[in-house]
Amino acid sequence: MPEMQWIPTSFEDQVKSLIESVDVVLCDIDGVLLNDSTATPGSEQFVSKLRKRGKKLAFVTNNYYQPMAVLEERLKPFEASSEEIVTPNTVLLDYLDARKFNQEIYIIGSGVTKRLLRNAGYKLIEYKDIQSEDLSEDPVELEKLLEKAEDACTKVGAVYLDMDCNNTYAALLVAEMILMQKKDILLLSGAVDDMGALDEKLKVVGPKYYIEEIERFTRKKSVGMAKPERGVSAVINSKLDIFDSGKVLMVGDNVRFDVGFAVNSGYQSCLVLTGVTTKEQVEDWSFAPELKPDYVVTNLNELCEKF
Numbered sequence: 001m002p003e004m005q006w007i008p009t010s011f012e013d014q015v016k017s018l019i020e021s022v023d024v025v026l027c028d029i030d031g032v033l034l035n036d037s038t039a040t041p042g043s044e045q046f047v048s049k050l051r052k053r054g055k056k057l058a059f060v061t062n063n064y065y066q067p068m069a070v071l072e073e074r075l076k077p078f079e080a081s082s083e084e085i086v087t088p089n090t091v092l093l094d095y096l097d098a099r100k101f102n103q104e105i106y107i108i109g110s111g112v113t114k115r116l117l118r119n120a121g122y123k124l125i126e127y128k129d130i131q132s133e134d135l136s137e138d139p140v141e142l143e144k145l146l147e148k149a150e151d152a153c154t155k156v157g158a159v160y161l162d163m164d165c166n167n168t169y170a171a172l173l174v175a176e177m178i179l180m181q182k183k184d185i186l187l188l189s190g191a192v193d194d195m196g197a198l199d200e201k202l203k204v205v206g207p208k209y210y211i212e213e214i215e216r217f218t219r220k221k222s223v224g225m226a227k228p229e230r231g232v233s234a235v236i237n238s239k240l241d242i243f244d245s246g247k248v249l250m251v252g253d254n255v256r257f258d259v260g261f262a263v264n265s266g267y268q269s270c271l272v273l274t275g276v277t278t279k280e281q282v283e284d285w286s287f288a289p290e291l292k293p294d295y296v297v298t299n300l301n302e303l304c305e306k307f
Contacts, residue, residue, distance in 0.1 A: 004271075026086075030253075067112055105125070105157070105159070106126075110162060130153075146173065156182070187223065188222060191206070192224065251270045
């Protein structure tokens with residue numbers, strides 16, 4: 001694979017050629033355009049220049065817990081519309097709508113996701129709808145729970161797994177039971193982070209571990225609604241009429257999720273060092289070789305000033 005190009009050392013005409021070679025630019029939000037509520041250096045000018053040059057834009061985030069109205073407010077400096085914002089929740093809705101899905105969904109997920117699905121007309125079943133009282137580790141109690149779940153979930157056609165602050169071991173047992181008993185059921189998942197950040201100070205264990213556990217137990221691979229999964233690019237390609245993936249540039253700060261998403265989707269990639277990835281990590285590369293980005297930039301100002 002070609003070596004990474006550091007934008008600060010690239011010639012101006014190389015950067016201009018890069019921008020001219022793409023029709024669509026996808027930007028992650030946190031760590032790329034914004035750090036909390038503060039715009040990163042050059043990010044507003046970068047987006048403005050792209051708009052003036054007629055590039056199609058999408059703001060692609062794995063943020064599942066902020067409603068669209070909050071994301072729109074945060075992205076006001078970039079004049080982002082709701083149609084340009086892509087989240088695991090919007091991808092999930094597009095996926096279900098495209099399939100004309102009309103069955104019930106057993107969900108382990110955030111309140112934002114649940115409200116969005118219900119407002120779109122989907123019928124959800126949560127663990128609390130099946131069992132409201134605490135359980136002991138008595139096998140008899142667990143068997144009774146699964147019997148109740150079987151009766152309650154006869155119309156379930158999909159299981160959706162994502163971050164849920166109220167998740168329980170018993171809720172996972174119900175998900176496993178549904179998936180084991182219904183061979184044609186859909187298994188869908190949001191972001192598979194091992195650690196999530198709800199804000200700059202609060203970091204929490206991510207849903208990766210229980211999603212992977214259910215996949216192993218049921219021998220079913222979930223269809224991902226978040227980066228780096230190709231289901232996200234399928235939605236983006238359809239919405240933006242993308243027919244040549246090589247004319248798309250993904251700009252992100254996370255090697256696994258952003259660069260991995262670009263690699264999986266056939267997009268060009270630019271890694272920005274204003275978020276989770278440091279210059280030292282890039283120079284002393286310990287990630288998978290195939291995840292090396294096409295371009296690396298310290299911040300978007302260094303990219304913006306060259307085109």
